[in-house]
Each structure stands twice: as C-alpha cells, then as structure tokens.
Amino acid sequence: MSTFCKRLKEARLAADISQERLGIEAGIEPASASARMNQYETGKHSPNPTTVQQIATALDLPASYFYSEDDDVARMLVLFHRLPVQQRKQVLLDLETLVGNGLES
Numbered sequence: 001m002s003t004f005c006k007r008l009k010e011a012r013l014a015a016d017i018s019q020e021r022l023g024i025e026a027g028i029e030p031a032s033a034s035a036r037m038n039q040y041e042t043g044k045h046s047p048n049p050t051t052v053q054q055i056a057t058a059l060d061l062p063a064s065y066f067y068s069e070d071d072d073v074a075r076m077l078v079l080f081h082r083l084p085v086q087q088r089k090q091v092l093l094d095l096e097t098l099v100g101n102g103l104e105s
Contacts, residue, residue, distance in 0.1 A: 005043045007066045007074065011059050012041070025058035026051065 012022050019041070023033025028051075039045040040055075047055065049063075056063040062081040068074040080088060 002043050003069050004046070004066045005041050007068070008055070009041045011061055011065070012037075015059055017059075022055065022058055026054040 012019065015022075017025075018034070019037035020030075020034035023037040024030050026033075028036050036045070040047050052066060053063050056066065060082070062077050065074050065077045065081070068077060080091060083091065
C-alpha cells in the first residue's frame with residue numbers, strides 16, 4: 001500500500017466519513033464517488049493533483065500530508081495546517097530559533 005493510500009484511508013476513517021461521502025464532498029459524481037474513493041485507497045487508480053486538493057480540502061488537511069512518508073512530519077503538517085495564520089508565523093519563528101540558521105527565504 002502506498003503512502004498516499006495509507007494516509008487517505010487513515011484520514012477518512014479519522015474523520016468518520018464514508019468513501020461515498022468523502023468522494024461527493026470532494027466533487028466526484030455521486031454515482032461513482034464510492035468506487036473512485038475505494039480505487040484511490042487501494043491504489044488501483046491515483047487521483048490527479050486537483051482531485052487530491054479537493055480531497056484534502058474536504059478533510060481539512062494539506063495535500064502534502066498524503067505524500068509524507070514520515071509519520072512525525074505528516075502530523076506536523078496537519079497541526080500546522082490547522083493553526084491560524086498568525087500562529088503559523090510564530091511557529092516558524094520558533095523553529096528557526098531552535099534550528100539556528102534556517103533556510104533563507
């Protein structure tokens with residue numbers, strides 16, 4: 001099972017939402033929503049980047065979460081995503097202080 005498939009299924013179950021409901025909320029036609037989400041979760045088919053973004057939006061997650069192979073990084077992506085903008089800026093400043101010389105922006 002790919003990282004994407006694993007994270008998609010975990011996120012959907014954590015949100016306590018059916019494959020059909022998630023598909024519909026992500027803009028997939030109701031008649032095929034359940035089947036398409038199942039195919040994405042099992043790795044039979046891969047969604048295009050636009051569909052990944054729609055799924056992420058429906059689950060209130062960053063799209064990058066689905067591709068992070070490291071569980072700690074994935075968790076940080078989710079937590080950071082859910083912070084208000086001003087708190088995100090503070091977290092970045094705090095991280096730069098902890099790391100020392102961060103990446104130049």
